[in-house]
Amino acid sequence: MRLNKENIALIKNFKTKPNYNASESKNTIIHFGVGNFHRAHQAFFIHEILNSNKDLSIIGINLRSEETRKILKKQNYLYSLYECSEKEINVHILNPFKKLLFGQKDKKEICNLISDSFNKIITVTVTEKGYHYDTIKKRLDLNSDINNDLENKKLKTLIGHLSYGLIERYKKNKEEIYILSCDNLSSNGDILKTVIVDFVYRINKEAAIWIKDKVIFPSTMVDCIVPNTKNLPNTIKEEFEDQALVICEPYRDWYIQNKGDLLKNFLSHKQIKFVDNVKFYEKIKLKILNSSHSALAYIGLLLGYKYVHEVINNKHCYNFINNYLEKEVITTIQTEDNFDLYKYKENILKRFKNYFLNHKLEQIGMDGSLKMPIRIIDTFRNRKKDTKYSHTFLIIACWILFLKKENFQKNNYKVIDPMFENFTQIFNNEKNFVEKLIDIQSIFDVSLEDKFEIKEQVQFILTEIEKLGLDKLLVKFNG
Numbered sequence: 001m002r003l004n005k006e007n008i009a010l011i012k013n014f015k016t017k018p019n020y021n022a023s024e025s026k027n028t029i030i031h032f033g034v035g036n037f038h039r040a041h042q043a044f045f046i047h048e049i050l051n052s053n054k055d056l057s058i059i060g061i062n063l064r065s066e067e068t069r070k071i072l073k074k075q076n077y078l079y080s081l082y083e084c085s086e087k088e089i090n091v092h093i094l095n096p097f098k099k100l101l102f103g104q105k106d107k108k109e110i111c112n113l114i115s116d117s118f119n120k121i122i123t124v125t126v127t128e129k130g131y132h133y134d135t136i137k138k139r140l141d142l143n144s145d146i147n148n149d150l151e152n153k154k155l156k157t158l159i160g161h162l163s164y165g166l167i168e169r170y171k172k173n174k175e176e177i178y179i180l181s182c183d184n185l186s187s188n189g190d191i192l193k194t195v196i197v198d199f200v201y202r203i204n205k206e207a208a209i210w211i212k213d214k215v216i217f218p219s220t221m222v223d224c225i226v227p228n229t230k231n232l233p234n235t236i237k238e239e240f241e242d243q244a245l246v247i248c249e250p251y252r253d254w255y256i257q258n259k260g261d262l263l264k265n266f267l268s269h270k271q272i273k274f275v276d277n278v279k280f281y282e283k284i285k286l287k288i289l290n291s292s293h294s295a296l297a298y299i300g301l302l303l304g305y306k307y308v309h310e311v312i313n314n315k316h317c318y319n320f321i322n323n324y325l326e327k328e329v330i331t332t333i334q335t336e337d338n339f340d341l342y343k344y345k346e347n348i349l350k351r352f353k354n355y356f357l358n359h360k361l362e363q364i365g366m367d368g369s370l371k372m373p374i375r376i377i378d379t380f381r382n383r384k385k386d387t388k389y390s391h392t393f394l395i396i397a398c399w400i401l402f403l404k405k406e407n408f409q410k411n412n413y414k415v416i417d418p419m420f421e422n423f424t425q426i427f428n429n430e431k432n433f434v435e436k437l438i439d440i441q442s443i444f445d446v447s448l449e450d451k452f453e454i455k456e457q458v459q460f461i462l463t464e465i466e467k468l469g470l471d472k473l474l475v476k477f478n479g
Contacts, residue, residue, distance in 0.1 A: 001239075001240045001241065002075070002240065002241045002242075003075050003078050003079070003080060003093070003240050003241065003242040004074070004075050004076050004078060005076040005078065007240065008078065008093060011093065011239060011240055012239070013091060013239055014091045014092065014093050015083075015090040015091060015092050016047070016048070016051065016092045016093070017092070017093040018047065018050065018051070018078075018093060018094065018095040018096075019050075019051050020050040020051060020053075020095070022050065022057035022058070022077070022095055022096050022097060022098050023057070023098055025050075025055050025056055025057035025098065026055055026118075027055050027056050027057070027120075027266065028056075028057050028058070028059050028098060028113075028119055029042075029046065029056065029057070029058050029059075029121045029122070029123055029266070030058075030059050030061065030113055030114065030119060030121070030122045030123075031043075031058050031059070031060050031061065031122070031123045031124070031125075032061045032062075032063065032122070032123070032124045032125070032126055032158050032161070032162075033061075033062065033063070033124060033125040033126040033127075033130070033158075034060035034061070034062050034068055034069075034097075034100060035062075035068075035125065035228075036226045036227070036228055036246045036248075037125055037222075037224065037226045038060075038123075038125045038182075039079060039081065039094070039244075039246045040081055040224055040226040040246045040247075040248035041125075041182075041222055041224045041226070041248075041252055041254070042058075042123055042125070042182065042222075042254070043058060043094060043096050043097070044081060044092070044094065044252070045252070045254065045267070045269055045271070045272060046058055046096040047092070047094040047095070047096045048269060049267070049268065049269055050096055052268075054268065056096075056266065057096060057097065057098040058096050058097050058098065059097070059098050059099055059100075059101065059113060060097055060099075060100045060101070061100070061101045061102075061103055061106075061110055061161070062100065062101075062102055062103065063102075063103040063104070063126070063130075063156070063157065063158060063161075064103075066102045066105075068100065068244065069100040069101070069102055071243045071244045072097065072100060072244050073100070074243075075242070075243070075244060076095070077095055077097040077098075077099070077100070078093060078094070078095045079093075079094055079095075079242060079244040079245060079246065080092065080093055080094070080240075080242045080244075080245045080246070081093075081094055081245070081246050081247075081248065082232065082236065082245065082246070082247045082248070083248055083249065083250040084233070084236070084247060084248070084249065084250070084354070084356035084357065085249060085250050085354055085356065086354070086355075086356075088250075089236060089356070090250065091239075103155060103156075103161055104154055104155070104156070107154070107155050107161070110161050110165065111161070111164050111165045111168055112168075113165070114161070114162065114164075114165025114166060114168070114169060114177075115165055115166075115168035115169040115171075115172050115173075116169075117169070117172070117173040117175035119177070120175075120176065120177055120178060120262060120266070121177070121178050121179075121180070121262075121263065121266060122162070122177065122178070122179045122180070123179075123180045123182055124158060124179070124180065124181050124182060124183065124192065125182045125183055125222075126158050126183065127183060127184075127367070128183060128184065128185055128367060128370040128371065128374075129367055129370055129418055130157070130158050130183070131158070131159070131181075131183070131185065131191055131192065131195055132145065132146050132157060132159055132195060133185075133191050133194070133195055134442075135373060135442050135445065136441055136442050136445065138194070139194060139195070139198050140159070140194070140195040140198035140199055145157050146159060146160070146199070148160075149163075149199075150199070150202055150203070152164065159195050159196060159199050160199070162179065162196055163196055163199045163200045163203070166196065166200065166207065166211055166215060167200060167203065167204050167207045170204070170206070170207040170210045170211070171207070174210060174214070176214070176216070176262070177215055177216070178216045178217075178218060178258075178262065178263055179192065179196075179215065179216070179217050180217075180218055180220050180256065181217070181219070181220060182220050182222045182254075184285070184286060184290055184371075184374070185374065186282060186283070186286060186374055186378070187219055187279070187282070188219050188220065188282075189217040189218050189219035189220070189257070190217065190219065192217050193211075193212070193215070193217040196211060196215075196217075197211055197212050216260075218256055218257045218258045218263070218278075219257045219278045219279070219282065220254065220255060220256050220257065220278060220282075221253065221254070221255040221278050221281040221282040221285050222253065222254050222255075223251070223252065223253035223254075223285055223289065224248055224249065224251060224252045224253070225248065225249045225251070225351060225354070225357060225359060226246065226247070226248045226249075227247055227248075227357050227358055227359040227360065227363065228360065228363050229247060229358060229360070230243070230244075230245055230246075231358075232245070232247065233355075233356050233358065235356075236356075247356070247357060247358075248357075249351060249354055249357060251351060252271060253271075253273075253281075253285075254271065254272045254273065255273050255274075255275055255278050255281040255282075256272065256273070256274050256275070256278065257274075257275060257276070257277060257278035258274050258275075259276065280335075280336045280337075280339070283333060284333060284339075284341065284344060286374055286375055286378075287329050287332070287333060287375070287378075287379050288325055288329060288330070288333075288341070288344060288345055288348060289348050290371070290374075290375045291325075291329060291375040291376055291379065292321045292324070292325060292348065292349075292352075293308070293352075293364050293375075294364060294365070294368070294371055294372065294375050294376065294395070294399075295320075295321060295324065295376075295395045295398075296308055296311050296312060296317065296321060296352070296361065296364070297361040297362075297364040297365035297402075298365060298368075298395065298398040298399045298401075298402045299311065299317060299320070299394075299395070299398050299470070299474075300317065300361045301361050301362065301365060301402055301411055301413050302398055302401055302402060302406075302411075302470055303317070303411075303470060303471060304411045305361060305411075306360065306361060306362075306411070307355075307357075307358050307359055307360060307361065308352050308357070308359040308360075308361060308364070309352065309353050309354060309355040309357070309358075309359070311361065312349065312352040312353055313353060316471065316474040316475050316478060317474065318349065319474075319478040320391065320394075320474050320477055320478060321349065322345075322349065323391060323477070323478065324391035324392070324395070325345050326342070326345070327387070327388075327391065328379070328380075328383070328387065328389055328391050328392055329379055330342065330345065331383075331384055331387055332379055332382050332383055332384060361413075362413045362414060365402060365413070365415075366416045366417065367416065367417055367418065368399055368402070368403070368417055369417050369418060369419040369423075369440075369442070369443055370418065372396075372399060372443055373442070373443050373444075373445060376392060376395055376396065377443065377444055377445065377446065379392070380392050380446070380450070380454075381445070381446050381450065389457075390457070390477070391477065393454065393457040393458050393460075393461050394461050394473070394477065396438075396454065396458050397458045397461040397462050397465065398470070400433075400434065400437060400458070400462070401462070401465070402415065403415055403417075403423050403427070403437075404427055419440075422440075423437070434455060434458055434459050434462065435455055438451055438454050438455050438458070439451070461473070
């Protein structure tokens with residue numbers, strides 16, 4: 001039995017299902033990046049808001065592939081969400097999408113949606129590389145995709161679509177609009193605003209000034225562990241066929257920096273928290289959850305593991321990550337509102353043990369050149385000078401070995417990174433590859449003194465790994 005509107009009444013085992021018709025909703029959120037995370041997080045929130053008799057729906061836009069649109073269209077935009085944990089498995093049937101569009105085919109319709117004064121909210125989940133942000137110059141990266149979009153050809157980027165839509169909105173009505181970045185970037189709203197203003201300024205200076213002054217880019221923090229898979233664990237019996245199912249943990253956070261009423265009215269939900277300043281919540285997510293995720297990915301892949309739950313259940317890996325967070329991360333974070341950072345850390349490590357998720361280390365290890373600066377290096381740069389740092393250097397060393405594919409269990413994994421060609425050239429041509437890698441300013445944006453220390457300590461740890469093996473060095477680290 002395939003999931004669609006004809007068969008939904010036959011499905012018996014579910015926690016929630018749609019008691020609404022999104023196609024008839026007048027109020028719409030435009031969303032860029034309809035991947036698994038969005039469908040487990042923001043779309044799930046909208047599903048619950050719709051079930052509380054609110055008028056709302058989502059028009060989703062994907063930029064790189066039509067696959068999700070084609071699958072969901074065959075299923076009348078229905079899909080299932082499996083919230084999985086050791087305690088329980090809850091199945092939700094969701095239908096919050098009014099329609100899905102494809103950026104490379106539906107350019108005009110997307111522009112019209114953004115410029116329509118009735119539409120007030122846009123949300124974004126396109127991962128770090130979708131922002132085309134130059135972390136050194138702190139502005140738009142004028143790469144080939146951005147230059148293509150500046151010529152207004154077949155648009156390839158989020159930045160191009162948003163910019164041309166906002167230019168038309170400026171020309172037509174100048175109405176208020178909120179654009180929410182929901183990606184793992186520090187000050188994600190500010191970064192999105194920067195690249196949009198930079199792009200538009202090259203086309204229409206007056207529109208760029210309006211965007212800078214009037215368009216609202218709230219920063220947000222989002223959290224939910226969502227693996228990139230459609231395969232259910234063998235222990236879960238599938239009652240119906242769903243080509244678009246999503247698996248996630250039973251945990252969601254959404255913090256939005258916002259003082260106005262519009263977002264609160266549209267996104268009225270007890271688990272969506274509106275705060276005056278999201279920086280603290282953003283910091284703890286990036287520095288505690290995301291940093292340890294990356295560390296587990298590089299260490300785990302080198303040790304021959306495939307999934308997060310496998311490596312965190314290795315007591316030496318668990319102790320290493322726990323000590324890293326306690327000694328080198330939490331000490332750099334000043335708590336707010338009596339927030340218990342140690343309890344938060346313990347809860348995260350417990351979440352990592354969820355074996356139902358089968359969260360691939362390879363997925364987490366992707367795009368390290370973009371993730372390492374935010375998750376690992378920034379914490380080191382802002383460290384307490386009287387604190388001894390060693391775990392950070394081991395993480396960097398493991399990332400380098402991951403890039404070289406010098407794992408110790410002959411584990412087969414792919415290295416996917418926008419700087420992959422640069423790394424390959426360094427490994428092939430440079431004897432002192434550690435120095436050359438750490439000299440890359442976009443990744444290691446630290447002082448010359450800090451760079452010298454990183455180079456020295458990482459080289460020492462690489463030598464220790466070669467002598468002892470990574471597994472024994474982890475034991476030594478844990479003392």
